[in-house]
Amino acid sequence: MKIIDKIEQWGDAHHPAWLDFLRIGLGALLFFKGVSFISDTARIMELVSGLDIQLWTVTAIHYVAFAHIFGGFMIAIGALTRLAAIVQLPILITAVFFVNLRMGFSYLNSELWLSLLTLFLLVLFIVVGSGTMSTDEYMRKHNR
Template structure:
């Protein structure tokens, strides 16, 4: 059994049912944040422009918006949760350490705290997986 199988097995056996509600809330939050970004691409483009990506700004704006929309939907449904969570990690690392951290490390910077909490939750669900009440579990039990 390799390391990834051991992590997956540990995550599947240590996943209480209440964490499924946290996963669903996280997915809904990411989905709504993606909708927010796609409806106001100028704001997201302004945030990313400060990172000096130049030609990659348009690509980064679309990647962030669509990764949040589709990844949030998949996380909320519990379908391919680990992969969807892994795709969110680079976005959230940039959000925490490069975008929101520049505005100041204070309790008034709610975007920083929200991004940090979201990053922690996404990392947690990348390890523990989707849980009992998910499409992954339903497909696993009904596929046999």
């Protein structure tokens, strides 16, 4: 537990303001990706059913949509950013290594590059946290 506390303290101390705008953009991207999953469930069911994983396709789609919409919103406003990013990790790891790599590792596979960038940013925000322009920081200052 000591290591996690040290990582959290380091992340809170080394958080430039431009990362807040990047966090808001990442949250908006995830939110709209969740909305697009709900809008095109047939395509998503096709992608998930092709994975040969023994789980319910409908459950997986609802988990992805729910996690992206609510997790993206929470990341965008900076509320429980680390927790919301951790909830996104299984989705992005599956997207990178099981879904998008099947389509090939080329510069034309834009979904793979978007998934890789999103995965990198999620790991970054797990380490550095939500920043100064966030709901977490507001609650920390005004909780007393």
